[in-house]
Amino acid sequence: MDKINLTIFTPTYNRGYILKNCYESLCRQINKNFIWLIVDDGSTDNTEELVNTWIKENRIKIVYIKQKNAGKHVAHNTGVLNCNTEMFVCVDSDDYLTDDAVKVIYDNWGYIKLNNSLAGMIALRGHNHQEALGTRMPKGINKCKISDLYQKYGFKGDTMMVFKTDILKRNLFPVFEGEKFVTEAVIYDKIDQNYEMMLLDKILYICEYLEDGYSRNIQEVHRKNPIGYIYFLTQRIEFAKNRSERYRAVANYLAGCWSVKYKHPIKNSNYKMLCILAFPKAIYIYIKRSIKIFFMKLKFWFD
Template structure:
């Protein structure tokens, strides 16, 4: 059962080798590594040329800077594995990560996506993960409304599942993972391994989550898509509407406070529509 490991990277020569080595050191050996260099201007290219000499399982493509979604999607298109794993270039896998997940898939053949716990390291020190960020399996759609409940670096999913949803949205600057996982969890339960299989390193300035404000704009857009394209049971639909209204209202307050009117009308329209749908649903329940 071949796994294609996709590593997007941009100007992370300082940590990329650690990520690649964590895959090369996997106890499970049937994999390929595809690194997509998203237009790096540091020493990434020379580092990868050196690493290519160490392993025939490693391939490398360099493209103009297009964003992490484009890089991941391109990596998948260049791959051949039945299963797809993603690894952010500042994270690293534990040596038994793939073996644990492949064993889980063999024992649960209907599962199309399996993820796990992770370790967090911030500024060189391991930190305790707050309860609201603790991962879980099964039906996690409602939990996934507030924030991303699956880390790309820990997920392993079937190629068929990834292709069914056309991969990551390339028009999203951030929250592209939230969007894909929300689409998947609206229709599927997910597998889960109750142990850390990846270490995520944070605190550095080049993390996308530290570059962008008003990230909930993209989450609101994703919830709107689900609302328009999924037939949800009423409890899930109400939970979605509540979260959409909550996040949209916070965005509107922030837009008005800071004089940012670019997305104000769009978000107001989405929130007003969601409020009307919620009122109609509640009347039907009476």
């Protein structure tokens, strides 16, 4: 077998009831030259028993680490720090890969590896193998920053990102005592400062959002983890490229502070005057988000 250059990382917490879907998809890979690194964030279900059974089956190479429950971002740090391959991709416990995903990653990695301006690759997520979870990649663009994909080229939806491990090791998640969530955008924004990503207009990752997942409960997650959320909003202000972008970031900061009941957002900001100027925009953003969340909850109740 060739040298293993890819780690497929899965953070999990009490997902024993569905983790098998991810496992079976990895066992179906055309190219099995990878390590499946599972970081169990303190599960109390049968996850450990299941994984030990799969390790004994020896169908794929599995490394299992169990830690005290600390949140997905801490599990991600644990995964990155225990990764010994040059590529790292996160596949959530309720999702799975297309059968050719590993092969496609290897097919494209040579170009990425030799390009020092690239941090990795962005591919598509899908509801299934044919239907993308959002738009397709912009035509005629084969690389760009993560933020530019959305803001400049109008991409909508979620993606799968494969990173150079050494870059992730230099950009770990911040950890705040008593909090168990920091958005992945904190890391993406940091990487954006120095690198671009290769774009691949192909679905490699099949995604399903469950009722117990972060995505469906993001407002409540932010309220329970306000320090990490404010850190993200503040970092967005610091990374703004121009006055217009900083104005929007400050407005979003204020609206975010109000949503998590963070006290004295203007007093605690380094941009007090800009906060005052952005106040009307922040009110608009806060009201618009509140209305959107209300109708999302209404739809959920009636579905």
